[in-house]
């Protein structure tokens with residue numbers, strides 16, 4: 001399988017190259033040259049497998065410079081860090097299911113890929129014969145940062161640097177990052193929002209000066225954000241796996257179509273689902289759910305992508321995003337892989353902060369989009385607990401609320417899977433409030449939430465308030481490049 005860039009389709013890369021590089025030098029994103037086909041025989045084969053085997057098999061179709069056996073070693077290492085099944089499908093009521101993606105070490109769906117990515121990067125470097133050290137740069141809206149820190153801590157020849165919006169993440173998310181241990185981890189807050197963090201990091205990737213300086217110290221940069229193909233590819237597997245689980249449980253028959261509802265920020269999660277669909281997975285609709293930062297809702301309904309708008313801080317901070325990077329990959333597919341078209345659109349976005357596409361083309365017959373405000377999000381948390389005894393985090397609740405609207409408006413009774421993206425205990429105060437309790441202190445709220453829901457808080461969130469806060473640095477958004485160089489110098493001095 002070869003890869004190319006969304007902004008220059010004449011380029012050709014191997015899987016190892018795109019995993020190590022993260023983003024193309026032309027500013028475009030790496031995409032596979034074609035989509036492997038999921039035929040009935042392959043589906044049967046996958047059906048009999050464990051989750052790590054399914055993931056390794058599906059990855060081996062895309063990352064073909066690795067063998068299935070090798071990928072299976074990495075998948076087993078990654079998913080053995082999960083608490084029980086990696087991604088169970090939970091039945092809520094007839095025809096409605098939750099795909100729980102948060103049983104990993106940091107309690108958010110980012111673990112599905114970020115426990116695996118470090119193994120892929122280290123192995124890809126070996127295959128390419130590269131001896132340089134890797135600098136993993138991450139901009140996070142809350143969950144990617146912690147998952148990257150856990151995934152890359154103490155990985156050989158690797159430093160990981162995470163930037164998060166200093167006032168834009170939940171107290172749990174912040175503590176998870178500021179208390180991170182490990183010899184090679186660095187964390188700093190940014191004065192600004194996630195988009196500021198993301199564009200600062202993207203600028204560094206394309207900054208020849210910094211690249212030169214880093215290379216002089218033996219580093220090459222890579223990304224752990226979902227712009228990296230190695231982040232996206234492992235996410236394809238759980239869509240296929242969820243489908244097989246529904247079939248094996250007798251909830252659907254082979255070939256039946258299902259809907260997936262995906263709480264969306266950077267468009268990585270839902271794009272992985274679209275790739276599974278392109279492989280032949282029977283999907284009726286992907287329902288893209290946004291919070292008040294509803295730039296994608298507008299784009300899919302009206303064709304206008306306009307980031308010149310207010311940025312809202314919501315109770316689903318990992319979706320507080322206006323510049324949704326992976327949309328570029330979808331546009332590349334639906335416009336017939338026209339790299340010049342994509343290049344022009346993104347030049348327009350850089351210059352004007354907006355562009356226009358044809359909404360119907362973008363929807364490709366398979367996407368629907370909606371959004372939920374804070375009240376609707378809370379209502380969904382309350383209702384699901386009240387009626388179905390199911391506790392959701394606010395991101396998942398945005399999905400549930402948007403699905404509720406969709407099913408009322410359409411009468412679509414296709415079996416539907418909502419992707420549940422975080423453990424509710426990452427957002428204790430807001431979830432408690434939605435359930436009618438009140439407590440600002442996140443750890444007191446945790447105890448109350450346990451009492452109300454009879455659900456146990458995961459071990460790795462308990463006691464975060466008693467851990468030492470190691471990383472307290474906050475930098476201005478125009479000082480991010482300097483901070484990166486300082487971090488690299490610091491670790492060189494420590495060695």
Ligand SMILES: *Cc1c(COP(=O)(O)O)cnc(C)c1O
Nearest residue numbers: 143265266267268269318395421
């Ligand atoms: C990252 C994240 C999302 C958004 O996923 P994207 O791939 O960025 O669209 C949704 N929910 C949670 C809990 C997240 O951490």
